[in-house]
Amino acid sequence: MKSYLVGGAVRDRLLGLPIKDRDWVVVGATPQEMLDAGYQQVGRDFPVFLHPESHEEYALARTERKSGSGYTGFTCYAAPDVTLEEDLQRRDLTVNALAQDTDGKLIDPYHGQADLQNRLLRHVSPAFSEDPLRVLRVARFAARYAHLSFRIAEETLALMREMTAAGELAHLTPERVWKETESALGTRNPQVYFQVLRDCGALKVLFPELDILFGVPAPAKWHPEIDTGIHTLMTLSMAAMLSPEIDVRFATLCHDLGKGLTPKELWPRHHGHGPAGVRLVSEICTRLRVPNEIRDLAKLVAEYHDLIHTFPLLQPKTIVKLFDSIDAWRKPQRVEQIALTSEADVRGRTGFEANDYPQGRQLRAAWEVARAVPVSEVVKAGFQGPDIREELTRRRIRAVAQWKNKNCPQPES
Numbered sequence: 001m002k003s004y005l006v007g008g009a010v011r012d013r014l015l016g017l018p019i020k021d022r023d024w025v026v027v028g029a030t031p032q033e034m035l036d037a038g039y040q041q042v043g044r045d046f047p048v049f050l051h052p053e054s055h056e057e058y059a060l061a062r063t064e065r066k067s068g069s070g071y072t073g074f075t076c077y078a079a080p081d082v083t084l085e086e087d088l089q090r091r092d093l094t095v096n097a098l099a100q101d102t103d104g105k106l107i108d109p110y111h112g113q114a115d116l117q118n119r120l121l122r123h124v125s126p127a128f129s130e131d132p133l134r135v136l137r138v139a140r141f142a143a144r145y146a147h148l149s150f151r152i153a154e155e156t157l158a159l160m161r162e163m164t165a166a167g168e169l170a171h172l173t174p175e176r177v178w179k180e181t182e183s184a185l186g187t188r189n190p191q192v193y194f195q196v197l198r199d200c201g202a203l204k205v206l207f208p209e210l211d212i213l214f215g216v217p218a219p220a221k222w223h224p225e226i227d228t229g230i231h232t233l234m235t236l237s238m239a240a241m242l243s244p245e246i247d248v249r250f251a252t253l254c255h256d257l258g259k260g261l262t263p264k265e266l267w268p269r270h271h272g273h274g275p276a277g278v279r280l281v282s283e284i285c286t287r288l289r290v291p292n293e294i295r296d297l298a299k300l301v302a303e304y305h306d307l308i309h310t311f312p313l314l315q316p317k318t319i320v321k322l323f324d325s326i327d328a329w330r331k332p333q334r335v336e337q338i339a340l341t342s343e344a345d346v347r348g349r350t351g352f353e354a355n356d357y358p359q360g361r362q363l364r365a366a367w368e369v370a371r372a373v374p375v376s377e378v379v380k381a382g383f384q385g386p387d388i389r390e391e392l393t394r395r396r397i398r399a400v401a402q403w404k405n406k407n408c409p410q411p412e413s
């Protein structure tokens with residue numbers, strides 16, 4: 001039996017990047033031999049074992065053949081006669097089909113090293129199309145390595161287009177789509193993921209609410225980039241620079257979905273697009289089983305992002321009501337999250353990238369003022385039951401008004 005380091009660990013070591021997990025392939029062994037050597041079996045569908053000490057994953061070399069339609073129809077063949085090359089051949093990308101033996105020697109039958117040097121994401125073989133998840137994986141890798149100038153090989157993009165056109169993506173479970181999307185949102189350039197999905201037609205299948213934004217114009221005065229789809233990807237790129245949080249990035253991605261609902265004859269204006277988009281955010285999140293916390297922020301951002309832009313014009317009463325509406329009292333992190341998404345919206349426009357966003361600072365400052373109003377003094381003053389809440393709101397509004405008079409000049413008209 002011989003073990004080889006494979007997949008991401010080899011790829012990322014060659015790229016000089018930190019290594020997350022180390023996966024191994026074992027050639028020439030039976031499951032019984034692995035168990036006898038002290039490995040613990042964990043794979044349900046494939047023979048995968050955990051090393052007795054390192055607890056790293058060791059998978060028996062295997063081939064896979066598609067035996068039916070969709071994502072589930074696989075026949076897996078793992079036996080001591082499966083070679084390393086055969087195992088590597090079933091993998092998605094050449095840069096993921098590299099192996100390294102225990103002496104550090106590289107085994108590279110599909111020229112993954114050359115593709116790493118050429119910054120090319122290229123599929124290993126036609127077997128790529130047996131797994132529709134790979135369309136999303138390639139988009140995710142393109143996002144993850146965009147800062148290193150990686151691009152997708154033409155023939156791979158063509159295959160991704162074919163798979164999408166053949167309806168293969170319909171076989172993906174919502175959980176898998178969200179898992180890949182969530183990982184992609186965590187990369188440095190999440191907008192690349194959505195751009196690649198658009199390039200191969202998958203955005204229309206998986207995120208029609210986003211796809212429809214391409215071709216929807218917004219007023220050139222506010223949006224020199226004009227196209228709402230382009231603006232959306234620009235805001236996502238900006239959000240990724242402003243915050244590492246998936247919640248903030250996803251909310252930014254969804255903030256303008258309502259513009260897809262505006263009747264053409266009203267273009268390029270989109271009056272009321274914020275509240276209108278809330279339903280679409282809900283629909284995406286229900287469909288993909290997006291965690292509630294992420295969904296709820298995205299809905300609030302869709303609804304309130306335009307209000308935050310007008311912050312200096314807001315009445316103190318409206319500001320305190322906003323804190324109520326976003327439930328900032330119990331979830332104070334939302335103030336920061338909403339300030340960041342609104343900033344991403346403003347700076348995610350051609351020529352506005354380096355702009356200041358004072359409204360974000362004003363929102364945060366007003367929040368500190370409102371939250372500092374002590375409830376204990378309201379109680380001490382003798383208020384009881386629901387009157388406590390009412391008096392607290394009154395005092396908060398007063399405090400915000402005083403702060404606003406001093407610190408928040410009205411913009412010149």
Ligand SMILES: Nc1ccn([C@@H]2O[C@H](COP(=O)(O)OP(=O)(O)OP(=O)(O)O)[C@@H](O)[C@H]2O)c(=O)n1
Nearest residue numbers: 007008009020090091092093096097131133134
């Ligand atoms: N649908 C898939 C999933 C995985 N793989 C192969 O299995 C390896 C391990 O997959 P995974 O752990 O998901 O990704 P990594 O490439 O290790 O990358 P990461 O750093 O994100 O873990 C990949 O390198 C690739 O060779 C594949 O070919 N097709």
